[in-house]
Amino acid sequence: MGALSDLLGGFTTALTPINLLYALIGVIVGTAVGVLPGIGPAMTVALLLPLTYGLDPTGAFIMFAGIYYGGMYGGSTTSILLNTPGESASVITAIEGNRMARSGRAAQALATAAIGSFVAGAIATALLALAAPKIVDVALSIGSQDHFAIIVLAFVATTTVLGASRIRGLASLGLGLTVGLVGIDHTTGEQRLTFGIPQLADGIDVVVVAVGLFAVGEALWVASHLRRSPLEMIPVGQPWMSREDWRRSVGPWLRGTALGFPFGAIPAGGAEIPTFLSYVTEKKLSRKPEEFGHGAIEGVAGPEAANNASAAGTLMPMLALGLPTTATAAVMLAAFQQYGIQPGPLLLKREPDLVWGLIASLFIGNALLLALNLPLAPAWAKLLRLPRPYLYAGILAFASLGAYSVNGSTIDLLILFALGCLGLMMRRYGLPMVPAIIGVILGPRADQELRRALQISDGDLSGLVNTPFSMTVYGLVLLLIIWPLLRRVLRPTGGSNESDP
Amino acid sequence: MNRRYRAGLAVALAAMLTVAGCGDASGGKSVTNLRVMVPTGPGGGYDMTARTAAKVMEEAKLARNVEVFNLAGAGGTVGLARLVNEKGNGKLIMQMGLGVVGASYANKSKAKVSETTPLARLIEEPNVVVVPDKSPYHSLQDLLNAWKADPGKMPGGGGSSPGGPDHLATMLLAKAAGIEPKQVNYVTYAGGGELLGALLGKKIAFGVTGAGETTDQIEAGTVRVLAVTGGTRIKGIDAPTLKESGVNVVFTNWRGMLAPPEISESDRKALLKLITDMHGTKQWQDALAKNGWTDAFLTDEKYAAFLKSETERAAAVLHDLGLG
Structure with a gap:
């Protein structure tokens, strides 16, 4: 009860006209900057932080929450419309989202993303307000071995995205894993596959890989076929979500939230793995799994919810313990310090008004974003009416601008174009894109967590399975592998190709 | 889309101007059009230090049109390589610190801190x-x-x-x-x-x-x-120094500024004066207190000697590990 009345107090702090105006400004500029691929929410916030310097702490944090959510949402918008994810958490959204857009369902994809983000954000923020200390305790007990177990589970789940040809799917996964290896190995400090180019030392960002393979590769592919295939416009269908769309979105929103929030709370959990797990879960549970790969609304609703819930989750160790476990949280920490506020385990005791005001402003920023973007979704969708040559030229310019603007370095552009050519070749030879992206996301993490776990156990392999959590996850993995085999043994008379659950 | 991306650019520019702009035209012999390179991404420690220093230079009218930009990569060695390539450019300084010294060795960077022009250590x-x-x-x-x-x-x-x-x-x-x-x-x-x-x-x-x-x-x-790990105890922390505990190591993480190699003597003097004046302002001292930074001001030759010993120490450690 105490938390609830505190939260209401927070709303009274946050809900003044001037603070609402700050939130509105934050949402608008956050979205505007967040659409650039390569500029994720952390960078958006860092770049726009100076805008908030003149304000009082409450006003500043409200604008900040707006910028943050705006930046996140901006990344999803371009992901769906242009296949150029603005940040790593919306890479998975691009897979189905862009397919939906190209079959004339852009407005629905944007709407399910916006509403899903709102639902997930609201639930996660409520959990943040009510249960933070308890969840944080559990989250901290998650170690590298547990983390690695989840990644193994995710690797097993990649089999569902390999596509029709296993060989091609695995080749694509291998390509992704190789790209993921590039950079300094953080355990020993050795460089891998950098060929003496210092710009490669930090590795290749998954956003650059996604934009290169998805957007640039697609543009080249379309360009190489323009003469042969007729110039057809992308249809723009119904502007609003149908009842069917709603029915198919609700489940993924809730499951996405359930996956994303705890992940965000784990130090270094991140949003990429939960968005991917949400995607494969929805594909498994869907009554129309054949729609996946051609624009299934569940594949947008789930990952978008997971992404937003995870964002709220990352604030938990930050507000409850003062641990900035993500780049965004670290930037936020800097913002706190500007006002002479030291975040940490004592923050809630020292500055209750500020914390509850911040949590309330997360709700407000979230609601404003929905109010702003839902009516705009049909308008954005019209963008796709542009004739293809202009549309793809625009996408190329936009993708290049994004890659270049991060560091102002031409090498980043060359990397983007090289990946674009790789994307073209993969399309030419029928390699699916998704496993490559999953390889880039999971590979480096698997590498790091496995070695961390082994370092901590001093090389003892039992250190990988010595927690109840990791044992449970491996049990699940085993079940997933054995289940299809078992079914075949139990029902040897055929029907083993059924996909009914 | 065009409108959108223009809006994005405009906002990014506006954000930069908020930091770097507002220069008053009344400063007489102030340094103009200085660029400060941050070799890491926005929001980190180097970034905060550089942006604070730039803001103080502007506010105290010591310099006009100071622009801070980020060139992140490889623990700062991408920025270091750029600095070394900007030979003779007297309008560029780079924010750096111990991390850049170590990274240049660990990454086997061709550009070395020793090639640059040391200006000053600011904080530790x-x-x-x-x-x-x-x-x-x-x-x-x-x-x-x-x-x-x-x-x-x-x-x-x-x-x-x-x-x-x-x-x-x-x-x-x-x-x-x-x-x-x-x-x-x-x-x-x-x-x-x-x-x-x-x-x-x-x-x-x-x-x-x-x-x-x-x-x-x-x-x-x-x-x-x-x-x-420092030479003295920290106020508010009830713990001895390493030396008091019988381990002969003094270690602090510091941040300072470098200029490109082979800049003219007059440019070097002007930059040194700018940073020294900046260090003397009340705004800088306030910023130190606000951010919890410890003043560790050291300039010119003393800073060069300090850089040398830090480089040697880092190189020795990394050599032991087979990384140097």
């Missing part, structure tokens, strides 16, 4: 050796004894990659205590936040990280400080 921060509050180790000696007995079973962590400050501090401590750096089980975390998470979750035996990042945890009693 000691590291702390911390253990979780329930840890069996109550003094640095307890920890060192256990560590020496079985280095493999004593994973220690830091918030920086090999070559970074936390890593160097851990290795220097080990070396002084008689543990082979190659035997040290150092677990890399992506920053102080992640490290503290592992420490509070009791994943590692001890951590070595920046004092500022742990202040609140210390106050809340969730971690215990066994020693501070």
Whole structure:
């Protein structure tokens, strides 16, 4: 009860006209900057932080929450419309989202993303307000071995995205894993596959890989076929979500939230793995799994919810313990310090008004974003009416601008174009894109967590399975592998190709 | 889309102008059009220092049109390479620190700090050796004894990659205590936040990280400080220095400024004067207090000598590890 009345107090702090105006400004500029691929929410916030310097702490944090959510949402918008994810958490959204857009369902994809983000954000923020200390305790007990177990589970789940040809799917996964290896190995400090180019030392960002393979590769592919295939416009269908769309979105929103929030709370959990797990879960549970790969609304609703819930989750160790476990949280920490506020385990005791005001402003920023973007979704969708040559030229310019603007370095552009050519070749030879992206996301993490776990156990392999959590996850993995085999043994008379659950 | 991306650019520009703009035209012989390169991304420690310094230079009318820009990559060595390539450019300075010195060795960078023109060291921060509050180790000696007995079973962590400050501090401590750096089980975390998470979750035996990042945890009693690595004790932290604990190491993580190689003598003098004047302003002193930074002002030749000794020390540690 105490938390609830505190939260209401927070709303009274946050809900003044001037603070609402700050939130509105934050949402608008956050979205505007967040659409650039390569500029994720952390960078958006860092770049726009100076805008908030003149304000009082409450006003500043409200604008900040707006910028943050705006930046996140901006990344999803371009992901769906242009296949150029603005940040790593919306890479998975691009897979189905862009397919939906190209079959004339852009407005629905944007709407399910916006509403899903709102639902997930609201639930996660409520959990943040009510249960933070308890969840944080559990989250901290998650170690590298547990983390690695989840990644193994995710690797097993990649089999569902390999596509029709296993060989091609695995080749694509291998390509992704190789790209993921590039950079300094953080355990020993050795460089891998950098060929003496210092710009490669930090590795290749998954956003650059996604934009290169998805957007640039697609543009080249379309360009190489323009003469042969007729110039057809992308249809723009119904502007609003149908009842069917709603029915198919609700489940993924809730499951996405359930996956994303705890992940965000784990130090270094991140949003990429939960968005991917949400995607494969929805594909498994869907009554129309054949729609996946051609624009299934569940594949947008789930990952978008997971992404937003995870964002709220990352604030938990930050507000409850003062641990900035993500780049965004670290930037936020800097913002706190500007006002002479030291975040940490004592923050809630020292500055209750500020914390509850911040949590309330997360709700407000979230609601404003929905109010702003839902009516705009049909308008954005019209963008796709542009004739293809202009549309793809625009996408190329936009993708290049994004890659270049991060560091102002031409090498980043060359990397983007090289990946674009790789994307073209993969399309030419029928390699699916998704496993490559999953390889880039999971590979480096698997590498790091496995070695961390082994370092901590001093090389003892039992250190990988010595927690109840990791044992449970491996049990699940085993079940997933054995289940299809078992079914075949139990029902040897055929029907083993059924996909009914 | 066009409208959108233009809006994005306009906003980004506006944000930069808020920091770098507003220069008053009344300053007489102030430095104009100076560019400050930050070799890491926005929002980090180097970025904060550079942007604060630029803001103070503008506000105190010591310089006009100071532009801060980020060129991140490879622990700062991408920026360092750019600085070395800008030979003779008297309108460019680079924010850097110990991390860049270590990274240039760990990454085998062709560009070396020794090729540049040293300007000044601005601030420093000691590291702390911390253990979780329930840890069996109550003094640095307890920890060192256990560590020496079985280095493999004593994973220690830091918030920086090999070559970074936390890593160097851990290795220097080990070396002084008689543990082979190659035997040290150092677990890399992506920053102080992640490290503290592992420490509070009791994943590692001890951590070595920046004092500022742990202040609140210390106050809340969730971690215990066994020693501070600087030359003197830190106010508010009840822990001895390494020297007092019998380990002959003094280590601080510092930040300073460099200029490109071969700049003209007049440019060098002007930049030195600019930074010295900036250091003297009340705004800078206020900023130090506000951000919890310790003043460690050192310029010109003294700074050059300091850089040399720091470079040698980092190189020796990394050489022991087979990285130098």
